[in-house]
Amino acid sequence: MISGKSLIVGTWADGSGTPFSSYNPATNEKLNDFRGVGLSQIDEAVHGSYEAYRIFKSFGFEQRAAFIDEIASEIEALGDELLETCNKETGLGIPRLTGERGRTCGQLRAFASLIREGSWQQARIDTAIPHRKPIPKPDIRSVLQPIGPVAVFSASNFPLAFSTLGGDTASALAAGNTVVVKGHPSHPATSELCAVAITNAIKKHSMPAGVFSLLQGGDPEVSTHLVKHPKLEAVGFTGSSRVGRILFDAGAARPRPIPVYAEMGSTNPVFILPKALENRGNEIATGLAGSITLGAGQFCTKPGLVFMLKTPDQEAFKQALVEAIGKIQIGNLLNAGITSGYKEKISAYVNNPALTALAGTDMASATLFTVKAADFNANPGLEEEVFGPAALLIECENQEEMMQAIDQLGGHLTGTIHSNEDAEAGAIKLALEEKVGRIIFNGFPTGVEVCPSMHHGGPYPSTTFATATSVGTAAIERFCKVVCYQDAPQTHLPLALKDDNPMGVNRLVNGEFTTNKINA
Amino acid sequence: MISGKSLIVGTWADGSGTPFSSYNPATNEKLNDFRGVGLSQIDEAVHGSYEAYRIFKSFGFEQRAAFIDEIASEIEALGDELLETCNKETGLGIPRLTGERGRTCGQLRAFASLIREGSWQQARIDTAIPHRKPIPKPDIRSVLQPIGPVAVFSASNFPLAFSTLGGDTASALAAGNTVVVKGHPSHPATSELCAVAITNAIKKHSMPAGVFSLLQGGDPEVSTHLVKHPKLEAVGFTGSSRVGRILFDAGAARPRPIPVYAEMGSTNPVFILPKALENRGNEIATGLAGSITLGAGQFCTKPGLVFMLKTPDQEAFKQALVEAIGKIQIGNLLNAGITSGYKEKISAYVNNPALTALAGTDMASATLFTVKAADFNANPGLEEEVFGPAALLIECENQEEMMQAIDQLGGHLTGTIHSNEDAEAGAIKLALEEKVGRIIFNGFPTGVEVCPSMHHGGPYPSTTFATATSVGTAAIERFCKVVCYQDAPQTHLPLALKDDNPMGVNRLVNGEFTTNKINA
Structure with missing residues (x-):
């Protein structure tokens, strides 16, 4: 049974905004009624996301990876109901949607593996030279860290792989961020089922409820209000050039600008x-x-x-x-x-x-x-x-x-x-x-391989940042910042920067790539 | 003799804009007269930068590195004249400026070394699996590439290291871009001397003249006109929060937005x-x-x-x-x-x-x-x-x-x-x-080491992009884009992506970091 509600920091709530319905595009049959969220519900979701971030970011990589693996399992556990619901809402057909579900779960598991391996953190270490003249060289180390609450805007054309639990959500969670999804109004029941799946994973792994929220709705005001929330740190979007640019502009015009990674139209x-x-x-x-x-x-x-x-x-x-x-x-x-x-x-x-x-x-x-x-x-x-x-x-x-x-x-x-x-x-x-x-x-552009070297991006207007990809493991970099530590005691360093390299990650140490320990 | 002119695509030209003068801040003595550039001169500089980019980007890494090394030598060849001119304009003192000159030349040479080594390109290779089911896996490879003309706005407080030939210019050139510098109006003679130095290096290495231009001037209109030029691809800025934000907004509001990497105020x-x-x-x-x-x-x-x-x-x-x-x-x-x-x-x-x-x-x-x-x-x-x-x-x-x-x-x-x-x-x-x-x-924040792990950046309002650094070799990443190649013949691949890895760079091959050749 589809509830027509939104998931706000662990609670299924009736939206206080504009009602809308979903339709079968093959038959024009009306499928389900939904109520879009109101502005105060958006605030509640982002605030909860911010509170959850402080907890979620402190969890170990194995905890984070196991949670993301669980999300994939919970999607699979939805079984045929997910495929049938999604097919009714999109008409894309069961074979295509079965493949897309595989891609979606594969992406989640690829990010779980990436977290466990750890080299994505781009650890860099330059060791101290205490007797350097004229001044000593300090010990400097830097690493990628999460950024905070991320908003994800679902695409209509990939209702699983670029939607509620698609690549943007997977990469944002993998980096240690919390996520607020604005579901696409043309497949809201599919989004609701995916939100149920992640709710189960949240419970099984005792994650803070605010790690994920799903906001249903189609009003443009909902989208810009979300992007403008002061506690939001970044946005992932897949959709039209027109909407992508509106959201990019909203992100750039904030008192504190944030990046809106929009993947928009392209004629290839x-x-x-x-x-x-x-x-x-x-x-x-x-x-x-x-x-x-x-x-x-x-x-x-x-x-x-x-x-x-x-x-x-x-x-x-x-x-x-x-x-x-x-x-x-x-x-x-x-x-x-x-x-x-x-x-x-x-x-x-x-x-x-x-x-x-x-x-x-x-x-x-x-x-x-x-x-x-x-x-x-x-x-x-x-x-x-x-x-x-x-x-x-x-x-x-x-x-x-x-x-x-x-x-x-x-x-x-x-x-x-x-x-x-x-x-x-x-x-x-x-x-x-x-x-x-x-x-x-000598090939064809459709079919975007999920792998470390994939770059699904390009100069404007295909995206808003030519350096960013929304497919492949490099997608995680969009939702990270760099933090650098100078002369930090070992106890205060993130795992990837500790002398004994407990994760065994590839690091740039004094200009050379190595998995070696420091002073070992 | 200071000419008071601007360097526009290899020609020293009288500015057609607002005149201004430089002063000795210690004595208030007037030093030199300058004429700021007019808007059509800005257009000329960026257009020439764009034309030069097409040539400059095709040069080999060794050519690019030797040119950047030469810039450092030409700065040193200016001798005491540079230090004395700069001291008159800033009052920072000869010892400090001698140190800053060393840092400036050191930065340039560090980027030349970085180019020669090559791993900064972040080469990633995923080899083909022709017999994979249900569909074959193509060969995918990606690498950082230059972006095009970059505008650099000089800082007043580091008239050498964060100015005309400072870290922004060095990192933009190193990536293979061309540069248009908007000189700071409080040390224009220092900028002119630096422009003479790079002009000598351009001639010695037969570089296209448009690889570097220096625009003198203090009008806000000059700065925003430069940022809005349709052929510009990115901006590096060091200065006040107020001006940084104006330029960031101008970059974001363009028909085709470009990133403005502004390093602004900070209270540390x-x-x-x-x-x-x-x-x-x-x-x-x-x-x-x-x-x-x-x-x-x-x-x-x-x-x-x-x-x-x-x-x-x-x-x-x-x-x-x-x-x-x-x-x-x-x-x-x-x-x-x-x-x-x-x-x-x-x-x-x-x-x-x-x-x-x-x-x-x-x-x-x-x-x-x-x-x-x-x-x-x-x-x-x-x-x-x-x-x-x-x-x-x-x-x-x-x-x-x-x-x-x-x-x-x-x-x-x-x-x-x-x-x-x-x-x-x-x-x-x-x-x-x-x-x-x-x-x-247990230290003090002044003194910013130039090394691979340095992160001289931070969340807004200290900078406009928390992922970007303006000190250290990672600064080059601001002025790069990612280009990905699918099933490309060896002849069409950039050096760093060729099977036999002729540069010997560190690459991420099928998920593992290695300097090995492919299929060797």
């Missing part, structure tokens, strides 16, 4: 070079069609811009792509707002004389349009993300037009190069290094 | 615990007096707040501190603005009935006031930095009052604990971890 340019087209045209067309339509085109890494150089193989490729797209059935979009937004954008494409429709204007398949590079370059709005199964093919007369297009691009999460040792690849790669967070060679 | 609380006072009262008094008065109290790490618990030794300590301060002669302050600001603050202290003067209200020595913790806690304005040789002694009736004071504090660069195994030290350290960037035990 793809460059298909002549030799690759000649050698692998059909293969690329099939792969691209799959990537454009994955999750009904609602991936932040969906390839929305496909650049080609004029070649004899171009027409055959276009035809192969149209055919491949035509074979793929598109499911419903995530909610009514996304559906109407998508239709509006496609209708603008149809009415744009510079664009030619190749597929999907009947909405029976993904949509594909083509445009000459000169027109694309003269019309910067065409770079904007179309959230849904649509892509734009940009036909470049020559490399100069292609390079000019890259130079004009804003920031994107990814850029893809298909090259069979094509001469143009080097220049394109160099240019993309200034424009995207991840450069994929 | 010191906690002297009873047993330390009993055992080392005189020693602490002498050290503290030296730290308060170093550089006429114009260090960002000057201890301005000294907290004590009520003990029988308290009065003797106060007397010892007053005596020690009385023995130290204070030089001139850096400029007329700082002098009048200091006098205003001291006059407000004198007129505050909660404060009692202990020393220096005649301005013959540093000033020392005392206040009861209850009054301090009721008067949050007393936490604000007094830039100059002043400190406030806060007398706490008990630990509770002391802890309440810490809880109310904003962010500071440092916090200091004097403890001889005092029981209170643990709780104070835990509380300070949330408030300061560096915790010093």
